[in-house]
Amino acid sequence: MKKLVFLWLFFVAVNVSAQTTSTKQTNSKIDENTVVLDEQGNALAYKIWQAFLRTGDYSLKRTSANASFQLYRMTPQEKAIAEERKLANMVNLPRPMLSKAFTDGEKFKPEKFTDINGEKFDLKKDNNKIYVINFWFINCPPCKQEIPELNELVEKYKDNTEVVFLAVALDEKYELKQFLKTTPFLYHIVEGRFYADKYGVQSFPTHVVVGKDGLVKFQTMGLASNTVYWINKTIKELL
Numbered sequence: 001m002k003k004l005v006f007l008w009l010f011f012v013a014v015n016v017s018a019q020t021t022s023t024k025q026t027n028s029k030i031d032e033n034t035v036v037l038d039e040q041g042n043a044l045a046y047k048i049w050q051a052f053l054r055t056g057d058y059s060l061k062r063t064s065a066n067a068s069f070q071l072y073r074m075t076p077q078e079k080a081i082a083e084e085r086k087l088a089n090m091v092n093l094p095r096p097m098l099s100k101a102f103t104d105g106e107k108f109k110p111e112k113f114t115d116i117n118g119e120k121f122d123l124k125k126d127n128n129k130i131y132v133i134n135f136w137f138i139n140c141p142p143c144k145q146e147i148p149e150l151n152e153l154v155e156k157y158k159d160n161t162e163v164v165f166l167a168v169a170l171d172e173k174y175e176l177k178q179f180l181k182t183t184p185f186l187y188h189i190v191e192g193r194f195y196a197d198k199y200g201v202q203s204f205p206t207h208v209v210v211g212k213d214g215l216v217k218f219q220t221m222g223l224a225s226n227t228v229y230w231i232n233k234t235i236k237e238l239l
Helices: 002-022 046-054 076-092 141-145 147-156 173-182 193-199 227-238
Strands: 058-062 069-073 112-114 120-122 130-136 163-169 188-191 206-210 216-221
Touching: 046 058, 046 069, 112 188, 130 193, 130 227, 141 147, 147 163, 147 227, 163 193, 173 188, 206 227, 216 227
Parallel strands: 130 163, 163 188
Antiparallel strands: 058 069, 112 120, 130 206, 206 216
16 A cells, blocks of 8 residues: 555656646646636636646636636647647656566466456457556546546547457446446456456556567556556557
8 A cells, every 4th residue: 555655646746747847938836726717717626627637628828917827728729739749748758667567578468358348358369459458446546547548548549449448447346337427437447356466466557558469568557647658659659
């Protein structure tokens, strides 16, 4: 448990640093104490405006009073520029923390997975696919924080049958189905404490990308602002 807390605090610090760097033009640190207003001038709770920012459709600008920020929806042009800047930042960031359960280039021990809807995945027989696997659990704050971005990744490859996304959870099936009613997660959800134990996964979230040759191509643990960038980068290199 101490290890989980440490990883969470460490990567939150990394993410806050990245956000501060991206807003240098305002010469102000943006954090949970920042006053952010909606278009009607109403103050927004930190969790709410952060959720809007994570969609990628919104940004912040200083108000005329210069003591607060206003949340606003970006134009398509502004969004494109923001995406370019974000990508440039991702490229310059160091690779996310390495997993202690997996190693690049090693043989991934294949298993038969069944998601909570009964769909089966046999990694022992099906070696013509790229498997993107996430180990997580419901009460893991960093695991839940990255779900929206992971969903975007799934949407990006939804028409490509060569890429399979599996989310191996520590929770029971009924707990997972209740969770998914309020928090959509587009990976194939697998009830899998057994698999996490078998692979020796002890830090969450942990991600691993397995190539068609059955070898680990990328792996990481914890939450980092460029985790999904690296997963996507690996997938594109393998296709």
